Amino acid sequence: xxxxxxxxxxxxxxxxxxxxELDLREELQFHLQNQIDEFVAQGMNRQEAxxxxxxxxxxxxxxxxxxxxxxHVNFLDNFLQDIRFGLRMFRRSPGxxxxxxxxxxxxxxxxxxxxxxxxxxLFRPYPAVTHQERLVAIGGTSRADARGTPLSWPDYxxxxxxxxxxxxxxxxxxxxxxxxxxxxxxxxxxxIVSANYFDAIGVHPILGRGFLxxxxxxxxxxxxxxxxxxxxxxxxxxxxxxxxxxxxxxGVMHTIIGVAxxxxxxxxxxxxxxFWVSASxxxxxxxxxxxxxxxxxxxxxxxxxxxSGVTLExxxxxxxxxSARLEAEYPTTDRGRAxxxxxxxxxxxxxxxxxxxxxxxxxxxxxxxxxxxxxxVGNLLLVRSFARRHEMSVRLAxxxxxxxxxxxxxxxxxxxxxxGATGGLxxxxxxxxxxxxxxxxxxxxxxxxPGELDWRVLALSSAVCLLTTLLLGVVPAIEAGKIDLAxxxxxxxxxxxxxxxxAWVRSGLVLVQVSLSFILLVGAGLLLQSLLRVRTSNPGxxxxxxxxxxxxxxxxxxxxxxxxxxxxxxxxxxxxxxGVESVAxxxxxxxxxxxxxxxxxxxxxxxxxxxxxxxxxxxEVGPDYFVTMGIPLVAGREFxxxxxxxxxxxxxxxxxxxxxxxxxxxxxxxxxxxxGRWLTVVGVAKDSKYSSVREQPKxxxxxxxxxxLISSGxxxxxxPLAPQAMATALAREVHALDSNLAPYEVIxxxxxxxxxxxxxxxxxxxxxxxxxxxxxLAAIGLYGVMSYAVSQSAxxxxxxMALGAGASNLxxxxxxxxxxxxxxxxxxxxxxxxLLTRLLGNLLYKVSPRDPLAFALAFAxxxxxxxxxxxxxxxxxxxTDPARVLRD
Amino acid sequence: MAKPTDLVQGTLDLLILRTLALEPMHGWGIAQRIRxxxxxxxxxxxxxxYPALHRLEQQGWIRAKWGESENNRRAKYYSLTPDxxxxxxxxxxQWKRLSLAINLVLETP
Numbered sequence: 001x002x003x004x005x006x007x008x009x010x011x012x013x014x015x016x017x018x019x020x021e022l023d024l025r026e027e028l029q030f031h032l033q034n035q036i037d038e039f040v041a042q043g044m045n046r047q048e049a050x051x052x053x054x055x056x057x058x059x060x061x062x063x064x065x066x067x068x069x070x071x072h073v074n075f076l077d078n079f080l081q082d083i084r085f086g087l088r089m090f091r092r093s094p095g096x097x098x099x100x101x102x103x104x105x106x107x108x109x110x111x112x113x114x115x116x117x118x119x120x121x122l123f124r125p126y127p128a129v130t131h132q133e134r135l136v137a138i139g140g141t142s143r144a145d146a147r148g149t150p151l152s153w154p155d156y157x158x159x160x161x162x163x164x165x166x167x168x169x170x171x172x173x174x175x176x177x178x179x180x181x182x183x184x185x186x187x188x189x190x191x192i193v194s195a196n197y198f199d200a201i202g203v204h205p206i207l208g209r210g211f212l213x214x215x216x217x218x219x220x221x222x223x224x225x226x227x228x229x230x231x232x233x234x235x236x237x238x239x240x241x242x243x244x245x246x247x248x249x250x251g252v253m254h255t256i257i258g259v260a261x262x263x264x265x266x267x268x269x270x271x272x273x274x275f276w277v278s279a280s281x282x283x284x285x286x287x288x289x290x291x292x293x294x295x296x297x298x299x300x301x302x303x304x305x306x307x308s309g310v311t312l313e314x315x316x317x318x319x320x321x322x323s324a325r326l327e328a329e330y331p332t333t334d335r336g337r338a339x340x341x342x343x344x345x346x347x348x349x350x351x352x353x354x355x356x357x358x359x360x361x362x363x364x365x366x367x368x369x370x371x372x373x374x375x376x377v378g379n380l381l382l383v384r385s386f387a388r389r390h391e392m393s394v395r396l397a398x399x400x401x402x403x404x405x406x407x408x409x410x411x412x413x414x415x416x417x418x419x420g421a422t423g424g425l426x427x428x429x430x431x432x433x434x435x436x437x438x439x440x441x442x443x444x445x446x447x448x449x450p451g452e453l454d455w456r457v458l459a460l461s462s463a464v465c466l467l468t469t470l471l472l473g474v475v476p477a478i479e480a481g482k483i484d485l486a487x488x489x490x491x492x493x494x495x496x497x498x499x500x501x502x503a504w505v506r507s508g509l510v511l512v513q514v515s516l517s518f519i520l521l522v523g524a525g526l527l528l529q530s531l532l533r534v535r536t537s538n539p540g541x542x543x544x545x546x547x548x549x550x551x552x553x554x555x556x557x558x559x560x561x562x563x564x565x566x567x568x569x570x571x572x573x574x575x576x577x578x579g580v581e582s583v584a585x586x587x588x589x590x591x592x593x594x595x596x597x598x599x600x601x602x603x604x605x606x607x608x609x610x611x612x613x614x615x616x617x618x619x620e621v622g623p624d625y626f627v628t629m630g631i632p633l634v635a636g637r638e639f640x641x642x643x644x645x646x647x648x649x650x651x652x653x654x655x656x657x658x659x660x661x662x663x664x665x666x667x668x669x670x671x672x673x674x675x676g677r678w679l680t681v682v683g684v685a686k687d688s689k690y691s692s693v694r695e696q697p698k699x700x701x702x703x704x705x706x707x708x709l710i711s712s713g714x715x716x717x718x719x720p721l722a723p724q725a726m727a728t729a730l731a732r733e734v735h736a737l738d739s740n741l742a743p744y745e746v747i748x749x750x751x752x753x754x755x756x757x758x759x760x761x762x763x764x765x766x767x768x769x770x771x772x773x774x775x776x777l778a779a780i781g782l783y784g785v786m787s788y789a790v791s792q793s794a795x796x797x798x799x800x801m802a803l804g805a806g807a808s809n810l811x812x813x814x815x816x817x818x819x820x821x822x823x824x825x826x827x828x829x830x831x832x833x834x835l836l837t838r839l840l841g842n843l844l845y846k847v848s849p850r851d852p853l854a855f856a857l858a859f860a861x862x863x864x865x866x867x868x869x870x871x872x873x874x875x876x877x878x879x880t881d882p883a884r885v886l887r888d
Numbered sequence: 889m890a891k892p893t894d895l896v897q898g899t900l901d902l903l904i905l906r907t908l909a910l911e912p913m914h915g916w917g918i919a920q921r922i923r924x925x926x927x928x929x930x931x932x933x934x935x936x937x938y939p940a941l942h943r944l945e946q947q948g949w950i951r952a953k954w955g956e957s958e959n960n961r962r963a964k965y966y967s968l969t970p971d972x973x974x975x976x977x978x979x980x981x982q983w984k985r986l987s988l989a990i991n992l993v994l995e996t997p
Contacts, residue, residue, distance in 0.1 A: 027915060027964045031934065034916040058935040066939035071946055
């Protein structure tokens with residue numbers, strides 16, 4: 001029983017099988033010789049003795065077989081034999097093999113690729129960070145916004161102190177800067193982090209150090225930065241003495257204290273970080289000044305690692321208790337707010353949240369594609385299993401058990417899916433960075449959305465592969481099980497077109513394929529429509545004729561006064577450019593990633609309900625902003641050059657804000673309190689989209705740029721010129737003012753809108769590509785079934801011809817049979833699609849999940865495809881030579 | 889050749905192990921020994937003997953080694969392993985209890 005004793009024996013019997021076989025033969029031979037000797041001694045002659053001995057021994061081969069069984073070699077041996085046999089079969093029909101393996105490669109590859117994206121983006125998004133399985137995202141909620149508002153620093157500190165179920169918590173807030181090294185300026189992104197950041201995530205700088213405790217305290221108190229390996233190798237040319245050198249970031253000299261290890265990209269899904277600064281430098285990188293002591297200023301994004309064994313629900317409860325306490329203690333700032341946790345894959349503040357619905361849909365889609373591919377290969381195998389009926393019958397006739405046949409067929413399935421899986425993993429490996437390519441390129445900042453092919457992905461893909469094997473092996477195995485020995489060895493009767501019987505399995509498979517492809521086509525149609533609607537939707541401002549760009553004055557070392565002078569000068573110059581209709585500065589471009597300023601507000605004559613502390617976002621905009629953007633004013637006026645530091649403080653509110661806080665009264669001339677200052681409302685602007693095209697109308701207001709100190713800004717230019725032409729002219733003007741400065745990429749607001757909706761675009765692209773693939777596979781399947789049906793019923797077709805059926809009759813016969821199959825598949829698919837498309841949920845925009853156009857389109861496409869697939873077999877049917885078939 | 893007395897399932901293993909406990913022996917020798925010792929009553933069926941030997945070897949109770957037979961032929965000699973000896977003792981005791989019990993039932997008037 002000891003394995004160490006058994007194992008060598010088994011290995012020996014397997015690999016030195018010839019030896020073992022020889023041994024066995026010799027052993028029995030010895031026995032035989034002795035028996036012969038004995039019989040001779042009893043008086044027989046040698047000849048007789050030999051015969052008698054053989055007789056007494058019984059069937060030698062049978063004994064040998066029993067000995068082999070006793071050694072348990074047979075199981076492994078049969079397995080290897082089946083594999084060899086399977087390989088030989090595939091070599092003998094290369095067309096079949098290539099087609100089948102290709103189908104499986106596509107099916108399994110698509111699955112493995114999507115698994116790897118899900119792993120790399122949703123579950124293990126941060127390479128090099130330890131214990132990601134216990135990492136959760138921390139965000140705030142308010143009564144108005146249940147989904148992911150940022151936190152304030154004092155709230156975070158209280159949370160960190162009180163949380164007993166967290167092993168550690170840390171802050172990581174995305175920020176950006178323009179990096180000027182030598183004469184090259186480039187936009188780059190980094191994170192504002194808490195001092196414990198590198199210790200908390202278990203990443204240790206390869207040079208220098210991380211942040212020290214206390215380095216996240218005080219205003220601009222610790223100008224130190226850790227840089228990424230990529231930045232070190234690229235912009236700093238791998239300088240070994242980099243630690244201790246200084247670099248200007250957002251206008252402040254920072255000392256570089258460390259270099260992060262290679263392969264660490266920070267903690268933000270979608271972008272690779274290039275530098276990290278401590279939270280004490282917040283006022284340098286964030287709009288809105290020093291916020292570390294302001295409980296009302298919500299700007300940070302944080303993570304926690306739960307202690308091992310703590311569930312999300314337990315931690316959630318503790319967080320609820322902590323936020324209830326904060327709410328009671330600080331009602332002015334925290335009323336109606338709570339802090340909660342999200343699993344990493346639902347992180348509200350990075351691209352995980354945006355990509356989640358896309359990836360969910362992708363997962364469903366690739367499973368469909370895999371099923372279609374399996375159905376196709378199953379069909380191919382089935383055709384072959386008919387061709388192999390004779391072989392199977394012979395096997396059964398010479399004593400193979402049903403179980404043995406199953407095992408053989410499953411092994412062949414395994415061989416196929418093994419090749420498919422190998423190909424599939426290669427596909428997945430090539431595709432792991434594909435997702436990034438589907439997103440539109442932006443100048444300067446590279447997106448980072450890697451797939452992760454780790455053991456979990458491999459395990460899941462293997463599971464898929466095994467499942468495929470079962471599916472593939474079972475179809476022909478069922479067929480083989482139905483073989484009736486007596487009949488099978490005789491010739492088979494030929495079938496009829498549309499005949500019932502065995503064909504139902506194949507037809508069933510095609511039916512499933514057609515219905516699955518139909519569902520995918522409907523999905524693609526729906527997504528395409530929503531994309532078109534999103535992209536052509538009216539965001540409330542002009543998109544085609546307005547372009548935006550920016551000049552990073554902070555990195556250029558400008559202080560607020562100089563920046564103001566520069567902006568005025570630049571506005572003058574740009575306004576004078578030919579083709580420019582109007583131009584305005586604003587702090588933020590709508591639909592860009594950055595966050596608008598926000599402030600708790602109070603309105604004259606508006607009494608907020610007990611549990612509400614209204615907070616509204618706003619944008620700092622210059623004169624002519626509304627004209628330039630094409631946002632109509634429904635009342636009052638827009639800001640002018642007169643609304644400067646010395647003038648009365650003013651603001652423009654949007655319609656929703658006027659509606660909500662003035663409730664039908666005219667807001668013009670009334671006052672609103674923002675950050676402790678009272679502003680007079682001088683205008684009401686029409687609602688537009690601010691952070692996302694898909695957002696609901698929300699309160700929003702504008703304040704003049706001159707009355708609110710801002711350090712940087714975005715230029716909005718209204719012009720019919722092309723962005724490229726504008727860019728050249730603009731670069732010249734900027735250069736003329738300051739030869740060290742260069743503007744960012746110039747893009748139209750339409751481009752901005754398109755970029756903000758890129759997840760939809762990615763979803764559409766992927767679903768359309770895979771839907772097309774599915775359609776192709778289904779068409780191949782249909783073609784296969786129809787060709788087979790035609791070839792099997794040659795006799796019937798010949799008979800019909802002989803009896804006077806014309807070519808058109810036969811054509812109609814075959815086509816109608818194919819179309820009947822398609823029709824049934826479409827019906828099934830349409831029924832399922834009606835139930836399933838609801839799941840597209842968030843990805844749909846102003847399109848009903850039951851949109852008739854999408855269904856009609858899918859129907860048209862699939863009908864055309866199946867007509868094409870059936871036509872060749874049908875045409876072949878008309879070529880039947882009745883004389884020859886009937887003679888045969 | 890007389891029809892061999894059918895052996896109770898499992899007793900063949902016991903007989904083989906018992907025979908090998910005396911000295912290493914080849915298949916032929918084992919069959920002969922069992923026949924002689926049992927006074928020609930127990931005829932070991934060769935069709936059962938060799939698979940049983942291979943099974944016992946697989947289980948680690950016995951091990952095989954090629955050697956020279958009395959009549960100068962190459963023969964495969966089986967010998968008892970320590971594990972096999974232990975197993976034999978257990979099974980022997982078991983068999984004694986069992987046969988005693990059967991005797992008691994059969995002999996009791």
